[in-house]
Amino acid sequence: MAVAAEEAQFHVLAVDDSLIDRKLIERLLKSSSSCQVTTVDSGSKALQMLGLREDEESTSPVPADKNKIEVNLVMTDYCMPGMTGYDLLKKIKGSSSLKNIPVVIMSSENVPSRTTRCLEGGAEEFFLKPIKLSDMTRLTPYLPKGKLQDQQRESSNDNNYSNKSKDFCLRRQGRDSPVIA
Template sequence: MDDSAHLEEPHVLAVDDNSLDRKIVEKLLKNSSCKVTTAENAQRALEYLGLVDGTHTSAPNSQPHASKVRMIITDYCMPGMTGYDLLKKIKESSIMKDVPVVIMSSENVPTRINECLEEGAEMFMLKPLKYSDVKELRRHLL
């Protein structure tokens, strides 16, 4: 059996304003051998990634985080900045634009789903996320 996959667990940034949803996503990802960092809103996620005002900050601690994140999974409906807005900021960034972004929502709104996919989201998943959803994410994106 190859244990090398466990040595370098893919780092996922999970963004959700609902603490229970955030914990569920974190637990599912960790059970699927991912390293997980959580953020309670899009602004915190941008700060973690070192992306503020669409530019990459030169803060000494921001670059290492950004370069290690292999996937971002974010809720769509959040106060202040939506997951769609976060997606756009990530795709506008020269260093983060190739990182897959997955949008989650408890609402199945086809126009919203299409809008996110057209803007560059890799996938749109309905909440609550299940273990099978996370396995699919790992298979396709990590």
């Protein structure tokens, strides 16, 4: 029971201006790690969810505890109107209370200088869209220990069983089928 409570506490904030991409990210995260996922459509809403607000006079976020949620990982699109994913990354890493939260940047554009800039700016990973289930394995270090690895092992076992079943059926089919010459 304690394990289930621990897993339920792991929370990912997914930030993307595209509804389709938000839904895809949410589905992939839930299927690969069974974590709680909250989605928002902008960097400024993400800051609000994290308990920060943008101060128009300053580049650093100002605490605003109202509506704050506890988040263990942030996944954000790079290119969004208003605040970019890189801007959000800098605000998170510039906050003393949030700087240790891992941030993953996603983009549909493969621009090496952008990738380098984000990784040097503190992003743990940079994913190219569309995000795939196989990309989720790169999140293993940031997810609850064992959960994703256990699921990968189960998936591998299921695939092995499935392949063995297919082989058995095909062999059987070959033996039982009349040979046409």
